[in-house]
Amino acid sequence: MSQVETVRNGVDIEQLFGTLDAIKAQPEIAKFRFRVANHWIDGAHNRSTIQGFYAAGGEDTTRGEAFEVDAGEPAILLGSDTGPNPAEHLLHALAACLTTSVVYIAAARGVPLTKVESELEGEMDVQGALGLSDEYRNGFERIRASFRVTGDAPAEKLREVVRRAQQRSAVFDMVSHGVPVAVDVTTD
Amino acid sequence: MSQVETVRNGVDIEQLFGTLDAIKAQPEIAKFRFRVANHWIDGAHNRSTIQGFYAAGGEDTTRGEAFEVDAGEPAILLGSDTGPNPAEHLLHALAACLTTSVVYIAAARGVPLTKVESELEGEMDVQGALGLSDEYRNGFERIRASFRVTGDAPAEKLREVVRRAQQRSAVFDMVSHGVPVAVDVTTD
Numbered sequence: 001m002s003q004v005e006t007v008r009n010g011v012d013i014e015q016l017f018g019t020l021d022a023i024k025a026q027p028e029i030a031k032f033r034f035r036v037a038n039h040w041i042d043g044a045h046n047r048s049t050i051q052g053f054y055a056a057g058g059e060d061t062t063r064g065e066a067f068e069v070d071a072g073e074p075a076i077l078l079g080s081d082t083g084p085n086p087a088e089h090l091l092h093a094l095a096a097c098l099t100t101s102v103v104y105i106a107a108a109r110g111v112p113l114t115k116v117e118s119e120l121e122g123e124m125d126v127q128g129a130l131g132l133s134d135e136y137r138n139g140f141e142r143i144r145a146s147f148r149v150t151g152d153a154p155a156e157k158l159r160e161v162v163r164r165a166q167q168r169s170a171v172f173d174m175v176s177h178g179v180p181v182a183v184d185v186t187t188d
Numbered sequence: 189m190s191q192v193e194t195v196r197n198g199v200d201i202e203q204l205f206g207t208l209d210a211i212k213a214q215p216e217i218a219k220f221r222f223r224v225a226n227h228w229i230d231g232a233h234n235r236s237t238i239q240g241f242y243a244a245g246g247e248d249t250t251r252g253e254a255f256e257v258d259a260g261e262p263a264i265l266l267g268s269d270t271g272p273n274p275a276e277h278l279l280h281a282l283a284a285c286l287t288t289s290v291v292y293i294a295a296a297r298g299v300p301l302t303k304v305e306s307e308l309e310g311e312m313d314v315q316g317a318l319g320l321s322d323e324y325r326n327g328f329e330r331i332r333a334s335f336r337v338t339g340d341a342p343a344e345k346l347r348e349v350v351r352r353a354q355q356r357s358a359v360f361d362m363v364s365h366g367v368p369v370a371v372d373v374t375t376d
Binding site: 009010011012014015018019020023024027030031033034035036037038039040042043044045046048049053055056060062063067069071072074075076077078079080081083084085086088089090091092093095096097098099100101102103104113114115116117118119120121122123124125126127128129130131132133136137138139140141142143144145146147148149150155158159160162164166168169170171172173174175176177179180181182183184185186188 | 200203204207211214218219220221222223224225226227228231232233234236241243244257259261262263264265266267269271273274275276277278279281282284285286287289290291292301303304306307308310311312313314317318319320321324327328329331332333334335338343347350356359360361365366368369371372373374375
């Protein structure tokens with residue numbers, strides 16, 4: 001494989017298969033912990049700082065700077081639009097994870113992609129979250145995701161890559177099936 | 189109530205109770221649809237554009253500009269750190285929603301807050317998402333959220349506000365219980 005051919009879809013294929021081999025040889029390096037620290041600013045405005053994580057047996061030291069991501073609410077939900085709202089951030093997490101899964105799986109299977117675009121929509125009745133009715137849940141009733149994927153492969157192969165991405169995406173799994181969340185509180 | 193007292197924790201209390209009354213009178217305005225549009229840039233780098241939403245019987249027109257949120261992966265997960273990764277974005281969505289729920293509920297109950305901070309951590313074994321083992325799920329096995337909340341109220345009242353926030357947060361509901369996600373694909 002020439003130097004040029006080791007990168008497909010922006011993914012280093014040698015590194016990809018090297019990572020898989022390394023984990024097969026030493027499965028204990030597969031444990032990851034991701035984290036965010038969030039602080040309230042005012043009203044619906046809060047900010048997460050995202051930097052450190054645990055991977056491959058130790059704390060990551062490669063991220064020189066923390067990412068900051070703001071959240072807010074539009075005026076109709078009593079905010080001043082200081083960022084996407086939390087439910088929109090959840091849709092972004094889902095879109096991003098499915099997209100990266102499509103890109104990595106296509107890279108591993110020798111499928112050069114030219115486009116991956118998606119539109120996601122979630123429906124909710126806010127009577128649930130506002131505590132006005134027990135007939136509605138707090139979150140989205142359902143989410144619809146529409147993907148457009150183009151590349152140098154037959155349509156059926158592109159569809160198969162998207163199916164496989166759904167089977168392997170971390171956030172698709174979490175949003176579809178739920179995750180136990182434990183909350184503790186200190187007040188001083 | 190004087191003009192000064194109508195805002196608590198950065199939330200307009202009159203507008204808050206006015207919104208609840210309006211929805212009680214006309215429950216059909218409680219239907220919301222939130223959306224993101226995402227496009228792949230290169231490798232693990234993709235970007236969501238977030239602007240329009242449906243609320244109170246029509247399309248929102250108050251957001252003059254779209255928000256853009258980037259995702260990426262660190263080097264160990266074959267990316268170039270172009271943004272928080274999708275699982276970190278999910279933790280941000282959860283932190284942001286619990287925080288805003290705490291702030292709004294405290295405002296409604298007359299509890300002035302001085303601080304809401306949180307740290308969230310999710311654990312995963314990437315053998316799941318990489319397709320190397322059926323023993324592990326793709327997403328987090330569990331999420332831990334540690335909140336520090338201070339304000340002008342007894343500790344038990346602050347704890348009660350956080351409990352109520354867990355019961356009402358849209359993203360806490362979705363991450364804890366899951367949401368049906370339908371994915372469709374076009375390839376041209």
